[in-house]
Amino acid sequence: GCSNCEHKEEKTIKQRLLAKFKGDIQEESCPKCGSNSFKVIEIISLIEELGEIAESTGTKVEILSTETEEGEMLHSTFGGVAAILRYKIDY
Incomplete structure (x- = not known):
């Protein structure tokens, strides 16, 4: 965020890229x-947010x-995030 005009942006990045992102963002100017x-x-x-x-x-x-076997299967099949929905999905 910008301490000058209070412009804010939200970004979702991978944990392993966080240090690089923090360094890069300090080099950028506020887009506003x-x-x-x-x-x-x-x-x-x-x-935590989810x-x-x-x-x-x-x-x-x-x-x-x-x-666990179930956890490994979930991770390899769905990338680690899945949901069971309450409603039928029509294709």
Whole structure:
């Protein structure tokens, strides 16, 4: 976010790229006012954010470790995130 004009942006990036991103963002100018006071304000874990959203809607969350057969299968098949929906999906 920009401390000059209070412009804010949200980005979702992989944990392993966070250090590089933080360095890169300090080199950038604010896209709104052009000042060089653009910086990372807050870092929120995607897992925590999704958990909070799920909790606020009364959704049950289960975390499966990749150390289990089920967790490894979920990770290799769906990339690690899956949901069981309450409603039938029409194709």
